Amino acid sequence: MDLEYQLIVPEFVLATLATLVVAGALIFRGRVRQEFWGYATAGALLILAILTAVFYWDTNDDFANVLAVDHFTVLFRVFFLGIAFFTVLAAIQFAGDRLKNHGEFYGLILFATLGMMLLGAARELLTAYLALELLSFSFYILVGFNKLNPFSNEGSLKYMLLGAFSSALMLYGISLIYGVTGSTTYSAIDPDGSGIRSIAGQLANFTGVGGDSSLPDPDAVRPGLLIGLILITAGLGFKVSAVPFHQWTPDAYQGAPLPITAFLSAGGKAAAFAFFLRLYSEAFLPVAAEWAWFVAILAAVTMITGNLMALQQTNLKRLMAYSSISQVGYLLVGIVALNAETIGQSQDAAAALVLHLIGYVATNIAVFTAIIAFYNRTGRDDIVDVRGLAERQPFLAFVLAAGLFSLAGMPLFAGFATKFIVFQVAFSNGFLWLGAIGVTASFVSLYYYLMVIKQMYLYEPEGTDRARFRVPRPMALAIALLVAGVFFLGLYPTPLFDVINESTAGLFQQAIETSASAVR
Amino acid sequence: MIIGLEEYLALGALLFSLGFYIALSKKNAVGVLMGVELMLNAVNLTLIAFSRFSTSDITLSTQVFVIFIIAVAAAEVAVGLALILVVYRNRQTINVDRTTLLKG
Amino acid sequence: MSSFGFHLAFWLLAAMTVGGASMIIVSRNLIHAVIYLVISMLGVAGLYLTLSADFIAVVQVLIYVGAISVLMLFAIMLTPRAERNNTETSLKLPAAAVMVLILTATVFVALDTDWGAVRQAALADQARLIGQSLIREYVLPFEIGAVLLTAALVGAIALARHDDEDAAIHAQSLQAEADGTAEDVALLTDPPLVEVEADAGAGEDGGS
Numbered sequence: 001m002d003l004e005y006q007l008i009v010p011e012f013v014l015a016t017l018a019t020l021v022v023a024g025a026l027i028f029r030g031r032v033r034q035e036f037w038g039y040a041t042a043g044a045l046l047i048l049a050i051l052t053a054v055f056y057w058d059t060n061d062d063f064a065n066v067l068a069v070d071h072f073t074v075l076f077r078v079f080f081l082g083i084a085f086f087t088v089l090a091a092i093q094f095a096g097d098r099l100k101n102h103g104e105f106y107g108l109i110l111f112a113t114l115g116m117m118l119l120g121a122a123r124e125l126l127t128a129y130l131a132l133e134l135l136s137f138s139f140y141i142l143v144g145f146n147k148l149n150p151f152s153n154e155g156s157l158k159y160m161l162l163g164a165f166s167s168a169l170m171l172y173g174i175s176l177i178y179g180v181t182g183s184t185t186y187s188a189i190d191p192d193g194s195g196i197r198s199i200a201g202q203l204a205n206f207t208g209v210g211g212d213s214s215l216p217d218p219d220a221v222r223p224g225l226l227i228g229l230i231l232i233t234a235g236l237g238f239k240v241s242a243v244p245f246h247q248w249t250p251d252a253y254q255g256a257p258l259p260i261t262a263f264l265s266a267g268g269k270a271a272a273f274a275f276f277l278r279l280y281s282e283a284f285l286p287v288a289a290e291w292a293w294f295v296a297i298l299a300a301v302t303m304i305t306g307n308l309m310a311l312q313q314t315n316l317k318r319l320m321a322y323s324s325i326s327q328v329g330y331l332l333v334g335i336v337a338l339n340a341e342t343i344g345q346s347q348d349a350a351a352a353l354v355l356h357l358i359g360y361v362a363t364n365i366a367v368f369t370a371i372i373a374f375y376n377r378t379g380r381d382d383i384v385d386v387r388g389l390a391e392r393q394p395f396l397a398f399v400l401a402a403g404l405f406s407l408a409g410m411p412l413f414a415g416f417a418t419k420f421i422v423f424q425v426a427f428s429n430g431f432l433w434l435g436a437i438g439v440t441a442s443f444v445s446l447y448y449y450l451m452v453i454k455q456m457y458l459y460e461p462e463g464t465d466r467a468r469f470r471v472p473r474p475m476a477l478a479i480a481l482l483v484a485g486v487f488f489l490g491l492y493p494t495p496l497f498d499v500i501n502e503s504t505a506g507l508f509q510q511a512i513e514t515s516a517s518a519v520r
Numbered sequence: 521m522i523i524g525l526e527e528y529l530a531l532g533a534l535l536f537s538l539g540f541y542i543a544l545s546k547k548n549a550v551g552v553l554m555g556v557e558l559m560l561n562a563v564n565l566t567l568i569a570f571s572r573f574s575t576s577d578i579t580l581s582t583q584v585f586v587i588f589i590i591a592v593a594a595a596e597v598a599v600g601l602a603l604i605l606v607v608y609r610n611r612q613t614i615n616v617d618r619t620t621l622l623k624g
Numbered sequence: 625m626s627s628f629g630f631h632l633a634f635w636l637l638a639a640m641t642v643g644g645a646s647m648i649i650v651s652r653n654l655i656h657a658v659i660y661l662v663i664s665m666l667g668v669a670g671l672y673l674t675l676s677a678d679f680i681a682v683v684q685v686l687i688y689v690g691a692i693s694v695l696m697l698f699a700i701m702l703t704p705r706a707e708r709n710n711t712e713t714s715l716k717l718p719a720a721a722v723m724v725l726i727l728t729a730t731v732f733v734a735l736d737t738d739w740g741a742v743r744q745a746a747l748a749d750q751a752r753l754i755g756q757s758l759i760r761e762y763v764l765p766f767e768i769g770a771v772l773l774t775a776a777l778v779g780a781i782a783l784a785r786h787d788d789e790d791a792a793i794h795a796q797s798l799q800a801e802a803d804g805t806a807e808d809v810a811l812l813t814d815p816p817l818v819e820v821e822a823d824a825g826a827g828e829d830g831g832s
Binding site: 003008015022063064065066067101108111114118124126127130131133134137138140141144145147172176179180220221223224227 | 736737
Binding site: 129130140141144148150154157158160161164165168169171172174175176178179182184 | 566604
């Protein structure tokens with residue numbers, strides 16, 4: 001068996017980098033300025049992202065059947081590195097003012113990024129599970145990193161207990177699926193017929209597409225399959241914080257240091273959805289009808305509850321938590337729409353999902369970076385505290401307004417274009433009711449986003465600190481870049497959509513081959 | 521009666537449910553962790569039972585899977601211990617229902 | 625393999641496992657609960673032996689019984705002033721209802737699904753085979769596991785380390801808790817920056 005280590009060089013570099021940052025900050029304690037580690041990490045992440053994009057884009061290979069290195073992997077590698085880059089940039093001032101142990105802080109951000117990259121690439125359940133735990137452990141600790149703050153402790157403890165619980169649920173589901181299919185590999189392209197067993201191949205046999213008569217009757221394995229799928233979906237529901245598995249989200253978001261809230265809402269969610277999408281399209285697509293109804297219910301409940309709960313929030317972080325929950329609802333619609341009549345339609349759904357994910361993440365990081373800049377100055381994070389921000393810091397107010405409009409799905413911004421494509425796919429794949437709920441929920445969401453915008457633009461500043469203030473250059477530059485991206489995506493999503501289409505096509509390779517062989 | 525796969529799986533299911541109840545109902549953070557550990561044990565038992573009885577010929581992969589689950593569980597408890605200590609220092613309690621600064 | 629000894633071992637171990645787990649629910653003392661957890665896990669280790677998974681059984685005893693339970697005892701002992709009772713929250717009844725649901729579903733699945741079961745020949749030389757697969761097809765999970773343990777270790781130390789500066793703040797925070805002003809603790813430990821920049825007028829658009 002060949003182990004082609006050159007395929008996973010970015011992961012190795014990232015692991016080395018994380019260790020170096022942790023060790024370096026210990027060795028040079030007191031001799032190097034704390035900010036150095038932040039800028040060094042950000043710089044390294046940027047370089048790594050560019051090099052990965054340049055050197056790996058054309059790869060379509062597979063490491064020991066556990067890790068796929070295809071367009072999808074590379075797209076998400078660059079995406080996660082970008083998320084980490086912007087997070088670190090936003091965190092530098094915050095960490096300097098309010099946190100200790102900078103080496104461990106940036107090191108754990110890098111470890112979490114490594115987990116995300118592996119999770120997006122894994123095509124085998126053990127690898128995916130370990131990557132998911134690497135990601136989760138880093139996040140448990142990062143959420144509690146402000147260890148002197150009881151809110152941070154408490155958010156972290158709840159997140160950790162529920163996270164461990166959800167992992168156990170998912171593992172039980174995995175074990176049942178293993179029992180049914182006898183494999184943990186999602187799908188294996190098997191050109192010489194050497195008999196690589198895979199989940200997708202086995203499931204296709206059950207549904208009669210593959211046509212292997214030596215297998216048990218599909219109805220006989222249905223209970224195990226169904227409960228296994230439900231348990232895996234529930235475990236994943238915890239990880240992406242879909243209602244009713246969302247209880248940890250507002251607490252962890254509110255308790256975490258703000259840059260980590262941003263990272264959790266962007267990176268954590270993106271990684272979980274990358275895993276979700278790859279697993280459900282590569283491995284579980286042949287039995288889409290068995291799980292689609294369950295995910296559809298989750299999506300509908302998430303969209304409705306997330307938006308209704310967001311209406312009552314007074315804290316900016318909690319508002320963003322519920323806003324992110326409702327966005328998860330829209331993203332789940334993309335997963336549901338994988339259950340289509342033709343593979344082409346499933347491909348459209350996957351592409352729409354990834355596009356909306358990227359639009360959402362870019363917008364969310366922009367909004368959070370603006371909130372961090374505001375918090376660095378004021379130390380407050382309630383909605384009423386942004387009162388009169390348009391007067392004190394017009395740039396931040398503009399960015400927040402643009403970001404929130406984009407999250408609400410207003411035209412001109414990324415949120416409109418990407419959400420439109422998701423709902424359009426849902427309509428054309430036959431989930432009219434889900435699309436209708438989504439559109440209604442978007443209108444409701446406009447209300448609470450407008451509440452924040454109203455505070456910023458319609459009221460005078462209040463309190464003792466009404467002076468104008470400056471945003472540090474690097475942060476302002478990062479925000480400007482992200483907002484420009486949000487506008488660009490909103491007005492002209494085609495180039496990115498083409499790239500995404502190309503990368504998600506690889507997920508359906510096996511499905512296409514199986515159905516082709518069935519026709520023959 | 522022959523002890524076969526079904527008996528082991530049913531035992532796993534029972535253990536899983538007990539762990540599930542403990543994890544959801546216990547007040548103390550250590551109690552919750554115990555429930556999670558029981559659930560993981562149930563998963564491991566199920567996997568090993570499949571490796572012994574399954575028609576598939578790759579029995580080794582489940583054993584490897586189980587080893588990793590055990591390793592991750594150990595790390596999980598270590599991280600849990602650190603978090604419990606941190607919460608205790610600030611609040612002098614490790615009961616999850618008394619840590620109610622944050623309201624969902 | 626359906627000898628009397630095998631039956632006896634299975635039912636005894638099953639009783640030990642389930643009994644230990646049930647006693648965790650009933651037991652009101654947290655330390656007793658950990659002991660019951662150890663009993664339950666020893667039962668699972670015995671069940672692995674009846675499934676001819678020798679290596680896993682040894683690992684189970686070493687890590688679960690040896691390490692994890694000791695860590696849990698540490699967690700209890702290091703928090704001396706926390707309550708040691710092991711009672712249920714108000715979620716008890718809904719949790720029991722969901723448990724019954726899950727139990728029914730999973731037992732039904734276990735008994736009703738056609739798993740195509742045949743007893744395989746037990747693997748000889750398990751430790752060697754597992755070790756080999758860890759450096760061949762499972763080398764990447766193995767490496768991820770190493771990184772995961774590193775991250776957990778670094779993080780756990782960063783969190784649990786406790787210096788004098790922290791101790792003062794903890795004392796303050798506990799005082800606030802006693803006074804019932806815990807809501808303000810976050811502000812104590814996470815203070816807003818108060819100094820106002822001298823050139824307040826120059827704070828125009830930072831991005832241009």
